[in-house]
Amino acid sequence: MNQDFAALQAGHMIQCWSAQDAYQPLEVEKTEGCWIYTKDGRKIFDLRCAHECINLGFRHPKVLAAMKAQMEKVVYVTDDFATEPTARLAEKLAHITPGSPNKKVWFSQSGANAVEAAIKAARMYQYNRMQQEGKEKLEGSRQYPFPYKIISRYRSWHGATTLASSASGDPRRWFQEPFSAPGFVHGPDAYCYRCPFGLEYPSCKLACANYLEQMITFEGGSGKVAAVLVEPVVGSNGIIPPPPDYFPRLREICDHYDILLIVDETMTGMGRTGKLLAIEHYGIEPDIIIMGKALGMYSPLAATIFSEKVAQSFDENIFGMGQSFSGHALSCAAALACLEVLEEEHILSHTQEMGVYLGEKLHQLQEKHPSVGDVRGLGLFYTLEIVKNRETKEPLRKISEKYTKTVVSDIADFLLKEKNIYIPSDKFGIWVVPPLIVQPHEIDFIVEALDEALGMADALVN
Structure with a gap:
């Protein structure tokens, strides 16, 4: 069948976050491993890992086999019934995540819905x-109402649904304003490269975390604040790992005010x-953990x-959240297979090893290219922040320019058209997030292409 399905899709499907x-x-x-094969014969490396969803690469045989086997049994029933993969996955997540194994899990289909449930x-x-x-x-117990604010x-x-977007x-x-949900307050970031207080770590004494404590106080303390919601490593807004003592301090603050x-x-x-989880790098136990994207790998699950x-x-009080397809057996079977692969194929140690290799290569690019202001990352989660001037740190894409054509989107276009490497064009830096199965020669291929592409940013340095 030679039908132009790209034209059909463009003609009848709305693309996310785009004109x-x-x-x-x-x-x-077809797809295979880290690569996308197009109808016109191109082989494209997916350096954004399919929206960070396919950590094991495309078409991992064990995950596909588990999904096929489950399809022959039961794909989905409501949670009035139990299925083996749903039960086993809930138990496994309760045991392998930080803290007591006596946890409970609510399943949905997207990170945004999981965030809604958490809030x-x-x-x-x-x-x-x-x-x-x-x-x-x-x-402030005599003031209306109960603790509801999320900092x-x-x-x-955190996602495109109402509560997740408001958080x-x-x-x-901004697309949702002025109809954002009430009860959300935004605080400073643990962003050492661009410290909101103009300080340097560690002499800053974690001013960013301490300011959050002040916010809790001014927002009503335990009488009005329900929880603090954070990404362990900031994702879409810059891939920003916090200082090592940031989360222990944040845990201490939340415990002091008895908030989640x-x-x-x-x-x-x-x-x-x-x-398995980024929070494990920081040695603390959260009250609520949200997982999504790569959890189900090829089948939507959060x-x-x-x-x-x-x-x-919620033993004697209603848990007021629900969703069609919650606990989807097929997705849970895929997730169980993914967890087995992570262990059997030593994916975590491979990620650590390849992360060190990638980090070294990216820092070499920083030494060579004056437009690279900062290299940040953890494991195989990296970004290059590009700037006009290293001294002033003036960015080549401002916060207000997320959907404006800048050199960041020009580099993304160049990499896709000329180097057969796909990265998102709407980030604030150069996204380097390969599948966890990436090999050294593939990293070399990526870095060589980035080396050439960064010349476009260097031309704008002053």
Whole structure:
């Protein structure tokens, strides 16, 4: 069949976050490993890992086999019934994530929906606690209403649904305004390259975390704040790992005010940083963990994982969240197979090894190219931040220019058209997020192409 399905798709499907008159999708014939093969004979390296979803690469045989086997049994039933993969995955996630194994898991189909569940659960948990313990246990207890505020950070993206977008600081939040949901407050980032306080680590004494504590106080303390919601490593807004003592301090603050700490591992989960979860690098236990994207690999799946104390809140109180296809057996079977592959094929240690190799190569590019202001990353989650001037750190794409054509989008176009490497064009730096199965020769191929592409940014340096 020689039908031009790219034209059909462009003519009848809306592309995400894009003006539609420029939509020209490439026709894909097949995918394999880290590569996309197009109908016109091109072989393209996917350096954004299919929206960070295919950590094991395309078409991993064990995952596909597990999905095929499950399709012959049961694909989906409601949660009034139990299926083996759904039950086993819930148990496994409860045991392999930080903290007590007596956790409970709610399954959805996207990270955004998992975030919605986390926010609702945090608020319901605080309401249930207030009802049980009495208002006198809360600060400002005689003021309406119960603890409901969520403190998140400006450089964050938690999803496109109402609550998730309202919690986000990403410019995509602006599309929803002025109809954002109430009860969300944005704080400073743990962004050492561009410290919001103009300080340097470690002499800053974690001013970014300490300011969040001040925000909690001014927002009503335990009487009004339900939770702090953060990405362990900021994703779409710059791939920003925090200082090593940031999360221990944040955990200490949340414990002091008796509010919940929610970590959004949608991008960083399933081995992306060299550990199953990025929060494991920081040695703390969150109250709620969000997983998505690569969890189901080839089948949409996300999980909201509640600590024992949060889960117990719903033993006798209704958990007010639901979704069609929750606990989807086919997706859960895929996720179980993915977790087995991570262990059997030593993917985490490979990610750590390749992450060191990639980091060294990218730092060599920084030494060569004056437009590279910073190289940041953890595991196989890296970015090159490009600037006009290293001294002033003036960016080559400003926050307000997310969807404006700049040299960042020019580099993305060049890499795709001339070097057969696909990266997103809407990030604030150069996205270097390969599948976790990437090999050294593929990293060399990527770095060689980036070396040439960065000349476009160097030409703008002053």
